[in-house]
Structures are given as structure tokens and as C-alpha cells.
Amino acid sequence: xxxxxxxxxxxxxxxNSAILAVSEDRLQGFRVDPLAEVARxxxxxxxxVHERIIAMLEAGTIRRVRQTLMxxxxxxxxxxxxxxxxxxxxxxxxxxxxxxxxxxxxxIRSTDKETPGSQYRLWTxxxxxxxxxxxxxxxxxxxxxxxxxxxxxxxxxxxxLGVGHVRRKSIEPGSKSETLAEPxxxxxxxxxxLDWQVLVPLKxxxxxxxxxxxxxxxxxxxxxxxxxxxxxxxxxxxxxxxSLYARGVIGRFSTFLEHVKTxxxxxxxxxxxxxxHWAVPAGREIEAGREVGRFHCMTHCYWREGGPEFNNVxxxxxxxxxxxxxxxxxxxxxxxxxxxxxIPVSYTNVFWGGRSxxxxxxxxxxxxxxxxxxxxxxxxxxxx
Numbered sequence: 001x002x003x004x005x006x007x008x009x010x011x012x013x014x015x016n017s018a019i020l021a022v023s024e025d026r027l028q029g030f031r032v033d034p035l036a037e038v039a040r041x042x043x044x045x046x047x048x049v050h051e052r053i054i055a056m057l058e059a060g061t062i063r064r065v066r067q068t069l070m071x072x073x074x075x076x077x078x079x080x081x082x083x084x085x086x087x088x089x090x091x092x093x094x095x096x097x098x099x100x101x102x103x104x105x106x107x108i109r110s111t112d113k114e115t116p117g118s119q120y121r122l123w124t125x126x127x128x129x130x131x132x133x134x135x136x137x138x139x140x141x142x143x144x145x146x147x148x149x150x151x152x153x154x155x156x157x158x159x160x161l162g163v164g165h166v167r168r169k170s171i172e173p174g175s176k177s178e179t180l181a182e183p184x185x186x187x188x189x190x191x192x193x194l195d196w197q198v199l200v201p202l203k204x205x206x207x208x209x210x211x212x213x214x215x216x217x218x219x220x221x222x223x224x225x226x227x228x229x230x231x232x233x234x235x236x237x238x239x240x241x242x243s244l245y246a247r248g249v250i251g252r253f254s255t256f257l258e259h260v261k262t263x264x265x266x267x268x269x270x271x272x273x274x275x276x277h278w279a280v281p282a283g284r285e286i287e288a289g290r291e292v293g294r295f296h297c298m299t300h301c302y303w304r305e306g307g308p309e310f311n312n313v314x315x316x317x318x319x320x321x322x323x324x325x326x327x328x329x330x331x332x333x334x335x336x337x338x339x340x341x342x343i344p345v346s347y348t349n350v351f352w353g354g355r356s357x358x359x360x361x362x363x364x365x366x367x368x369x370x371x372x373x374x375x376x377x378x379x380x381x382x383x384x
Contacts, residue, residue, distance in 0.1 A: 007055040011257065016052055016061075018042045020255065023053065027253040030067070030245040032238055033219035034253040035211075050215040053255060058208045063258045065206040066360065068251035069199070072155055072186040075127040075363040076134050076384070079304055079316070081120035082142075083149040089121055090355075092145035096124050097357045100141060101371060104361035109275060109351040117310040120151065123275070123351070127361035129368045130188065133384040140377065153304040153316075157286060158184040159293025160301035160317065161251070171296045173326070174333035181293025181301065183286055189249050194232075198240040199249075200364060201229035256358075271322045273353030276331055277306065277313040278338070279346045288315050288343050295337075297321075297330040311347040 008016055022041040031037050035053070039046040056062040071077060080103075084092045089108065096103040104125040111118045128137050138150045159181040191199065204226070214222050227237035244250050280288040285303045292315055293301035301317035321327040331350065338345055362368070372379040 007051060009056050009059040009061045011056075011061060015044060015048065016056065018044055019049055019052055020257070023049075023253075023255040024257065025252060025254060029252065030241045030250045031253055033222050034067075035214070035222065036219035046219065047215070050211060054208050054211050054215075056255075057206075057211070060258055062255045063358075064256045064360075065211065065254070066204065066256075067202050067253050068360075069203055069363070070161075070184070070249050070251050071127050071361060071363055072158060072184075073189045073247075073249050074191070075129050075361075076132070076154075076188075077125065077127040077361070078134055078152040078154040079302075080124045080126050080138060081117065081151040081153070081310075082122040082124065082145075082147045083120050084122050084145065084147045086121075088146045092122055092147060093355060093357075095145050096122070096141070097359070099144075101359075101362040101367065102127055102137065103141075105356070105358050107273065107275075107356040108354045110354060111349060111351055115311070115349050116308075117306070117349075117351075120309070122147070125361060126152075127363050129363055129365040130190075131365065131384055132368055132382050136382050140375075140382075151307065151309055153306060155186050155302040155304055157289055157303040158186065158301070159289040159303070160298045171330075173297070173329040174337070175296045176337075177294040177296065179294065180290040183290060183303075184248075189247050191244075191249075194240060195244060196364070198230050198232065198237055199244060201226040202237075202241055202244075203360070204229075205360075272320065272324050272327045273356060274319050274321075274327050274331070275351040275353065276317045276319065276334075277310065277347070277349045277351065278315040279306075279311055279313045279348070280315055280338075280343055281346075282314075284343060285314050288338065291338060291341065291343065292317055292334055295330070295334055297327075311349075313347060313349070 011017060011020055019038060019042050023038045026041060027034050027037055035049050036046055039049045053062065057065060093106060093108060096106045107123045108121055109123050126134060128134050134152055138152060142150060210225055213225060217224060221234065223237055224234055227234040230237055289301060289303050292298060297319045298317045299320060303314060304316050306313035319327055319330055369379050372382060
């Protein structure tokens with residue numbers, strides 16, 4: 001009698017590793033049949049791709065499966081550094097995580113030594129829908145958390161935006177693309193009512209049951225449930241989604257790993273989350289960002305202005321790893337490259353991530369209005 005073996009949920013399993021090397025960050029744009037594309041690129045049968053992703057999602061190895069957006073083009077956004085009294089730091093973290101749907105990445109950071117900006121321990125990403133003020137939103141959060149100050153740092157250009165923790169594990173320090181990273185503009189894109197009607201279900205997280213239903217249908221009907229949620233035909237859903245991609249507001253289809261906490265398989269996919277800072281001469285930000293963004297270790301790279309609070313840093317990026325010395329070796333390789341090609345750096349630093357949580361930032365104007373009402377805030381006072 002054949003005994004069914006449990007489905008592997010470890011990222012180190014050879015089949016899972018092949019799937020995740022594609023599904024984490026290789027499916028750029030909108031795909032009519034994203035998991036069929038994972039199967040094609042990973043050389044793993046489609047039925048197995050469905051089985052493994054569902055198993056890892058249910059176990060918590062994968063924390064979410066969703067279509068991401070280029071939200072820098074859909075909502076006003078910024079990286080926010082918060083100066084919070086030590087005794088209020090964890091409570092402020094909890095508030096951002098549990099009660100503010102517009103705060104996404106929430107991280108408590110520290111530096112190896114006291115430097116400009118070291119007193120800013122809480123870091124968040126923020127998105128507020130078009131027409132609303134990020135500064136006023138932060139002022140509201142400041143009152144509710146007891147933060148002493150905040151610094152808003154909007155992205156002027158995006159040079160790298162991907163994850164790929166499984167794929168990046170074996171990357172050697174200094175590994176980089178043959179070509180420069182392309183700067184992505186952050187120009188706002190206006191959406192119609194129909195666009196939002198499709199976009200809201202398009203970006204929602206997939207449940208394991210929903211993926212099971214999709215597995216029973218032809219690959220080209222992967223988005224059928226979402227089209228029903230949007231109240232449009234599948235053909236119309238796909239047409240609008242492809243239009244959104246053409247207008248630069250669609251990111252990638254991705255499986256996001258539980259990468260900081262120990263997962264159900266007993267793994268810690270990454271241990272060190274490093275936010276790198278560089279200050280380069282004014283006028284050379286795009287040149288420097290394209291160089292930093294080409295390094296394969298970088299999951300994020302932006303041009304953001306830190307101002308005098310952070311020694312006027314203007315290039316920021318994130319890299320992850322399981323070994324601190326190796327993360328620092330990646331940064332040293334980037335530093336050496338910038339020096340070699342003649343881009344001076346007047347200041348650089350590393351802000352290490354500690355406690356962290358990640359959720360997709362809400363960007364719907366309707367959701368923002370509802371949040372204001374629920375929190376006793378006059379919506380009109382939050383307008384930009």
C-alpha cells in the first residue's frame with residue numbers, strides 16, 4: 001500500500017527552492033497565468049507548483065501570495081523615520097502594525113555606533129491615497145504614539161525593487177548586473193473608477209482555498225474569482241489589468257516568504273536586514289543609484305533625501321542575509337565600486353533591522369475615508 005508522504009514546506013527543499021527562485025521576484029508585470037509561468041521557468045510541473053505553494057502558504061513558510069503594485073505611482077508615499085522615547089517604542093510599533101493600514105514595512109532599527117539619525121529607531125513605509133497629506137497623517141500618528149519627531153523621505157527615483165531571498169542566498173559579494181539599473185519614475189498615475197474596481201481585488205492576497213480552486217481550472221482562468229469580485233467578465237478584468245501594467249502601476253506577482261521570524265519548518269530565511277545609506281554629490285544621485293541598484297544583493301534601492309538629520313544621505317537601499325559579516329562584505333563591494341568609478345561618498349552608514357512586521361499598505365481613497373471616520377478624524381482636515 002502506498003503511503004502519502006507529507007509535502008515539503010522547507011525553502012531548502014530542492015523543488016521548493018526551484019519554485020521560489022522564480023516566484024519570489026521573477027514574475028514582473030501582470031500575468032494571465034502566473035503559476036503556469038512559474039512552472040515554465042522553474043521546470044517544475046504545474047500541479048506540483050500549485051501543491052507546494054499552497055502547502056508553504058498554509059504552513060506559514062510563505063506569508064502571502066499576491067499581485068504587487070508600483071504604489072509609488074498610485075499613492076503618495078515615503079519612508080518615515082520616527083524619533084520615539086525608548087519607553088514608548090514598542091507600543092508605537094504595535095500601533096503602526098495593528099491600527100494604521102497605511103503603514104507597510106514597520107522596523108525597529110539600530111546602528112553599530114551613535115551617528116546622525118541614530119535616535120530615529122522606528123522606521124515605516126507610508127502610503128496615503130491621492131488628495132490626502134502624508135504630513136498630516138504623520139502628525140496624527142505622532143499624537144497617538146507619543147513620537148517626538150518624524151522625518152518624511154519620499155522616493156524621487158526607484159532603482160531596485162524585488163526580494164528573491166532564496167535566489168540571493170548564494171550571491172557573492174560584488175556580484176552585479178552587466179547593465180546599469182533603470183531608474184523608475186514616481187510620477188502619479190490617475191485611475192478611473194473602473195481601474196479601481198479591478199485594482200482592489202487584483203491586489204488582494206490569495207488564500208490557500210482560492211489557489212486550490214484555481215488549480216482545478218485551466219491556467220488562463222487563474223483570475224476568474226477576482227473578475228467575479230470586481231463584477232466584470234474575465235476578459236474585461238484581464239484587459240484592465242494589462243492596461244494598468246502598460247501605465248506602470250503593476251509590480252510583480254510574488255510569493256512572499258516569512259523571512260525574519262523562524263518559520264514552521266524551523267528556518268530563518270534571513271537574519272540581518274540592513275538599510276544602507278550613502279551621501280553622494282548633488283546632481284549625481286541618478287548615476288549613483290543606477291550603480292548601486294545593479295548589485296544583485298540589493299532588494300531595494302532609492303533616491304531619497306535624508307536631510308541634515310541623516311548627514312544629507314540621498315541614496316538608500318536594503319540588503320538581507322543570514323550572516324552579518326557577509327552583509328557588510330556586500331556593502332564593502334559596493335563602496336569599493338563607487339570609489340573605483342569616481343563617485344565620491346561623503347557619508348555612509350548601516351541601520352540594522354530588529355523587530356519588524358510587513359503588510360501591504362492600503363491605497364484606496366475609500367479606505368482612507370473610512371479609517372478617518374473610525375478614528376474620529378474629520379476627513380477634510382487630512383486633505384493635501
